[in-house]
Amino acid sequence: MTLDTMTERAACPDCGAGVGLAADTEVTEIVVCTGCAVELEVVAVGPVTLALAPEIEEDWGE
Amino acid sequence: MSDLTRTGAEAGTGDGRPVALIASRVRFEEKLLLEAFRRRGVAVVVIDDRTLSYRVGDPAPAWRMACNRSIAGTRRLEVSRMCEAFGIPVANSASTVAVCDNKIHSTLVLHAAGLPVPVTAVALAPAAGEEALRRVGLPAVIKPVNGSWGRGLCKINDIDAAEAVLALKESLPSPQQQLIYAQEFVRTPQRDIRVVVAGDCAVTAVHRTGEHWIGNVARGARTSRCPLTPELEDLALRAAKAVGGGLLGVDLLESDDGRLLVNEVNSGVEFRGAAVGDESTAFAIAEAFADYVLSEAPQGEASPGKVTQGKARTAGPAPSQEGDNP
Known part of the structure; x- marks a missing residue:
């Protein structure tokens, strides 16, 4: 994602930094906080709300 | 709601x-x-x-x-x-998912279909694990029956390692985790082959090369284009058909003694790795998947x-x- 494709910013729930999000961001998409590098899940759009992403579970995979 | x-x-x-x-x-x-x-x-x-x-x-x-x-x-x-x-x-069907997400089931199905698979033995409890390892020979690999992304794979080089891993398996809380799925350790040129299949079409193939004996992209393996030869295509399509068909990632191993083996078939196939250095491949996979889904829709x-x-x-x-x- 480049700066010119980011249309919205939302606060990281962990460190409070503003996280830039692309226009086509989807609910359940995972983004990485540019402030603290934690993985965040997009839990809502319009406006965007971020939450800490769930930890990988035992049965995740292909 | x-x-x-x-x-x-x-x-x-x-x-x-x-x-x-x-x-x-x-x-x-x-x-x-x-x-x-x-x-x-x-x-x-x-x-x-x-x-x-x-x-x-x-x-x-x-x-x-x-x-x-x-x-x-x-x-x-x-x-x-x-x-x-x-x-x-639905793509994939419950039957396909059930087969692919259980390594014992998928190996049995692939073998029954006449496909080449690594030498494999199963023990229904850790107490029978040494016998299963004896059947495949050392070095061997013990894999979780439901694992993915290369997690939980244990390479067993000798009897001491076998005892340690089997003791650990015995301590795990779930009966599923105590099943022993053991395979020969297949020596490869430090890579495996992923063939992505959509229905009756082999879309693409990539090599996954890593420093570690576990070649998953999730473990850092690099991908590169692999020529989709008629042999690879035939093997992948037969493997896909054996597990029930659908949108699948067929993983193949080239052993250093000349065998081409079906290692596993994945029902929740990821293809980000196929895009490394060549995004057109990932786009082609998405296009093929969408076409397959729509072809199934009434x-x-x-x-x-x-x-x-x-x-x-x-x-x-x-x-x-x-x-x-x-």
Whole structure:
């Protein structure tokens, strides 16, 4: 994602930094906080709300 | 919570029903799939599998077809079971998911179909594990029956390692974790081959090369283009058919003694790795997957339904839905 494709910013729930999000961001998409590098899940759009992403579970995979 | 039937009717194209893309996470792959459906003028509702619930016997949700992209093996199987119970075509089928997500089951099915697989032995408890290892010989690999991304693989070089790993398996709480699935350690040129299959089409093949004996992209393996030879294509399509067909990632091993083996078949295939250095490959996979999903979708009328879930969003030309995003 480049700066010119980011249309919205939302606060990281962990460190409070503003996280830039692309226009086509989807609910359940995972983004990485540019402030603290934690993985965040997009839990809502319009406006965007971020939450800490769930930890990988035992049965995740292909 | 929203009424998904109403959601589907609003989103409709063609026969009025959208395709349901059911996912735990919208990853690179799901984004490409959404774009592929969008390019075809198809409405899609994105369903978070964590929000699904249904009452047995309820009418079906108004989905034309479901594309099951759940990242969690447990939910992946239940998503396909649910769709099939509602009479909604789903890729992949519950049968395919069940076979692929259990290494014992998939090896038995592949072997029964006459496909070459690594020498494999199963023990139903750690107490019989040494016998299983003796049957395959050392070095060997013990794998979790339901594992993925290369997690939990143990290379057994000698009897001391075997004792340690079997003792650890014995201490694990789940009976499933205590099953012993042991395979010969296949010496390869530090790489394996992933062939991506959509229905009866082998879409592409990539080499996955790593420093570690575990060649998963999730473990840092690099991908590079692999020529899709008739031999690879034939083997991959036969393996895909053996497990029930659908959208699949067939993993092959080239042993240093000249064998080409089917290592496993993945029902929740990821293809981000195929895009490294060559995004067109990943796009081609998404296009092929979308075409396969749509080829499976019926053209009949929608049925009313009452499945509810908390997050549904529409991609493509359909009108946006109000109140679907809490």
